[in-house]
Amino acid sequence: MSEPTPPRPRLDVRGAVDLSSLARPSTPAPGAPGGLPSPGPFVVNVDGATFADVVQSSSQYPVVVVLWAPWSEASQQVCKDLAAFADADAGSWLLARVDADANPQIAQAFQAPSVPAVIAVLAGRPLPLFQGAPSGPEMRDVLNQVLQAAAQAGITGKVAASTTQQNPSEPEEPPLPPLHQEAYDAFERDDLPGARSAYERALRENPRDAMARAGLAQVGL
Numbered sequence: 001m002s003e004p005t006p007p008r009p010r011l012d013v014r015g016a017v018d019l020s021s022l023a024r025p026s027t028p029a030p031g032a033p034g035g036l037p038s039p040g041p042f043v044v045n046v047d048g049a050t051f052a053d054v055v056q057s058s059s060q061y062p063v064v065v066v067l068w069a070p071w072s073e074a075s076q077q078v079c080k081d082l083a084a085f086a087d088a089d090a091g092s093w094l095l096a097r098v099d100a101d102a103n104p105q106i107a108q109a110f111q112a113p114s115v116p117a118v119i120a121v122l123a124g125r126p127l128p129l130f131q132g133a134p135s136g137p138e139m140r141d142v143l144n145q146v147l148q149a150a151a152q153a154g155i156t157g158k159v160a161a162s163t164t165q166q167n168p169s170e171p172e173e174p175p176l177p178p179l180h181q182e183a184y185d186a187f188e189r190d191d192l193p194g195a196r197s198a199y200e201r202a203l204r205e206n207p208r209d210a211m212a213r214a215g216l217a218q219v220g221l
Helices: 051-057 073-089 104-109 136-152 178-188 192-205 210-219
Strands: 043-046 063-068 094-099 117-122 125-131
Touching: 043 051, 043 073, 051 063, 051 094, 063 073, 073 094, 073 136, 117 136, 125 136, 178 192, 178 210, 192 210
Parallel strands: 043 094, 063 094
Antiparallel strands: 063 117, 117 125
């Protein structure tokens, strides 16, 4: 694929193509592509295995597909600019990044002769937006047109941000030392002599074990 001179972007609803014939191969989805930041809550990497699911989701919210290539700095910059807009719009649409070199069947389905190429998908219908690298204001204007077209079509859902990014898991507490765990288990069984024995052994091993001393005092209450 070649890298074109960027034309002025526009929303072109006449160039829709049928995506239903694109087969889904059984290859696994790749990780974060080289040269691009990792996906965020509103940015996904797409290949042949995940393409159908992304197209299907376009009935709930707009999907903006960017065809890029590792050798094209312009396409990488477009990916980064679109990701910034996707984050700013906070789930109003999903950015789907497709490595055109690794997934030529997707590029062919969109009839894209070069990269970068950007296509909106609304309810499974692809709408070519622009090729090349437009300015930020031009890109913003095109995205606003996509959102307006989606609203007119009743596609007003929101992308659910990744729960792992919204609520990062808290670090797990370290396990109790073996004798402390033995004492705790004895407490759970109402076995106070067993708990006392475990704490006494812990103190013999480490006379400065404050936790064992406190536990032993609790057993005596």
